[in-house]
Amino acid sequence: MHLRYFLANLLVVVTIHSFTGQNTSGNEDIWLNEVTVRSQRLEEFAIGAMVEKTDTTLALMLANGSLSDLLSLGSNLQVKTYGPGGLSTFSLRGGGNAHTAVMWNGINIQSPMNSGVNLSAMPALFFKDVKIQHGGAGTLYGSGAMSGVVHLNGENLFLRPNQLSAAVGYGSFFTPSANIALKNGNERKAFAFAAFAKKSDNDFEFINTARMDRAVQRQQNAGYSQAGILTDAHIRTSDNTMLTAALWLQHFDKEIQTQMFKTRPDTAVQIDNTLMGAVNFKWFGNGKQLNIKQGIIVNEVDYTDYIIPTNSGNNQSLSLVSEVESRININRHIWSVGLNYTREQGKSDGYRTTESRDRLALFSFLHLKSRDNKLTTVLSVRDEMTNGELHPMVFALGSDYKLYAPLTLKGNISKNYRIPTFNDLNWAESSYARGNPNLKAESGWSGDLGVAIDKNYAHTAVSVSATAFITHVENWIVWLQGSDNVWMPTNKKTGMSRGIEFRMQNSHKSGSNLFGLNLSYNYIHSRLRTDDIYDGSQMTYIPRHSTNAMFSWNLHNITTAFTLNAAGERYYDATNKLEPYITGDLMTAYKVPLSASTLTVTFRIANIWNTTYQTTAWYAMPNRHYEAGLRYNIKI
Known part of the structure; x- marks a missing residue:
């Protein structure tokens, strides 16, 4: 019965391509001379959701840094780092790392083995457009998008000037x-290339709070080196077709930082090698669009423990993504239907056999706009099958209502899901961990209600948003340590997260001075309901209160910014917690205009107050440190 039901839905996809559209919607981007079509699912179908964009000033200051640096200082994400340069994960709205999807060129790059994405391994330079979509988005992006989505995109190459840019940087700890x-x-084809390399001894001094005497020690076995290449091509193959292709290669070699309570240095190392590719073909005309997408993600992680060789292991994963989507414009409305097929494989020394699965998903979105353009509503549904087993259908309903000129009401409700990873299901039993083949898929719903105000005055622009949200997850998968000290994933009965998000952006021009203020605050009450000591506990590593702020000042060719990052106490197990912390960074950039080029000098003082803190238990973070950079841009 389930198979017949799914095939009936598939027939709808085939049939829908024969429909004839009418007038072009005002929401659809079109060719304007050399400007390319921008057919982003985020802009058209994430209605009712809060979407934040990282600040361009901060991105300039952190051009030599990682995506972890950019998101921890400039977004509402809760970033958890295993020491500088170490594994960096994140959470949104009280969910886990696996509950926030990461999309690159429309492809989910989360690992099928552990749902992980290491932000420290990703250079901020590679991403000209980083957006964070808050709330459940399972209908738009499938399994895992339960708390939100991070979108990593390059710029429209046809809108970027032709130029060459080269930069060098140097920071503390070599x-x-x-x-x-x-x-x-040109207006018909454009090509972009970027490459980076970075290394660090990372031998910073820190106060060891695990010792009774709080001795000052120097960090050992924490160095890293990384390199990567990103290429991007946009080709206008005809007046109504577009082909884009991107290839991303990356290498990350990291010593595993010694934890503070250990009496002798670690000697473990981990090497990550990643290849990602994406090809997108877009056709549009007569009120219709067709998008065809192909993607590949290959990842290898080689972990070596020289002290305990049995802990060493090699992990390899492969994801192949194929998607076709059609869109039909009917007056002011848009109807989209698509089919996604994903093939996933995982091979590990921790598995008994090579694991694989086939995922097939059917989705549809309906974008409706009122005649007066005040009300916009999107209804979306998605049905997915994994290895022949049909998951329950998920849905979402979101609306934006322009109450009057500066004020918009926003609301969204969605049902979402997350299937277990290969590690969750198949990790072979050892002395420290084992998988659980009896795990159930997570399922739940989320809802949010917010208000946004955007107002421009003569010399001031103000944007303010406030959102109340709630997320309910059944069968929440959590890795916990049992009475035998072995870590194992378990379906906890219920996970509930609710809270408030506040965000303000303000810019003011006074003469030659331009002032900016960005402020965000999160209140998150996230609880597990279960039958063990974790019952009623705040979710691990989720602070109830957190704040980010940035004040910037630009005068002629000088830009200065001060950032503040604060987090309340965070539990790292059922009873123990990390202390609250507040850190501040001071950054400045000076542009020297030349005849046909620009020279930019940047300088950053990180952790200016010498705060002693941890984002992950027993992994030290450096006190005050410095970073300088020099960038040269020339038009070609």
Whole structure:
């Protein structure tokens, strides 16, 4: 019965391509001379959701840094780092790392083995457009998008000037870096290339709070080196077709930082090698669009423990993504239907056999707009099958209502799901961990209600948003340590997260001075309901209160920014917690205009107050440290 039901839905997809559209919607981007079509699912169908974009000033200051640096200082994400340069994960709205999807060129790059994405391994330079979509988005992006989505995109190459950029940087703890970027093209085709390299001894001093005497020690076995290449091409194959292709290669070599309570240094190392590719073809005309997408993600993680060789292991994963989506414009409305097929494989020394699965999903979105353009509503549904087993259908309903000129009401409710990872299901039993083949898929719903105000005055622009949210998850999968000290994933009965998000952006121009203020605050009450000691506990590593702020000042060719990052206490198990912390960074950039080029000098003082803190238990973070950079841009 389930199979017949799914095939009936598949027939709808085939049939829908024969429908004839009418007038072009005002929401659809079109060719404007050399401007390319921008057919982003985020802009058209994430209605009712809060979407934040990282600040361009902060991105300039952190051009030699990682995506972890950018998101921890400039977004509502809760970033958890295993020491500088170490594994960096994140959470949103009280969910776990696996509950926030990460999309690159429309492809989910989360590992099928552990749902992980290491933000520290990703250079901020590679992403010209980073957006965070808050709330459940399972209908738009499938399994795992229960708390939100991080979108990593490049710029529209046809809108970028042709130029060559080269930069070098140097920071504390012997941390040199270098990168180069090139963009060249015309109105028919454009090409971009970027490459980077960075290394660090990472031997910073820290106060060891695990010792009774709080001795000052120097960090050992924490160095890293990384390098990567990103290429991007946009080709206008005809007046109504577009082909884009991107290839991303990355290498990350990291010593596993010694935890504070250990009496002798660790000697473990981990090497990550990643290849990702994406090809997108877009056709549009007569009120219709067709998008065809192909993606590949290959990842290898080689972990070596020289003290306990049996802990060493090699992990390899492969994801192949194929998607076709059609869109039909009917007056002011848009109807979209698509089919996604994903093939996933995982091979590990921790598995008994090579694991694989086939995922097939059917989805549809309906974008409706009122005649007066005040009300916009999107209804979306998705049905997915994994290895022949049909998951329950999920849905979402979101609306934006422009109450009057500066004020918009926003609301969204959705049903979402997350299937277990290969590690969750198949990890072979050892002395420290084992998988659980009896795990159930997580399921639940989320809802949010918010208000947004956008107002422009003569010399001031103000944007304010406030959102109340709630997320309910059944069969929440959590890795916990049992009475035998072995870690194992378990379906906890219920996970509930609710809270408030506040965000303000303000810019003011006074003469030659431009002032900016960005402020965000999160209140998150996240609880597990279960039958063990974790019952009623705040979710691990989720602070109830957290704040980010940035004040910037620009005068002529000088830009200065001060950022503040604060988090309340966070439990790292059922009874123990990390202390609250507040850190501040001071950054400045000076542009030297030349005849046909620009030279930019940047300088950053990180953790200016010498705060002693941890984002992950027993992994030290450095006190005050410095970073300088030099960038040269020339138009070609």
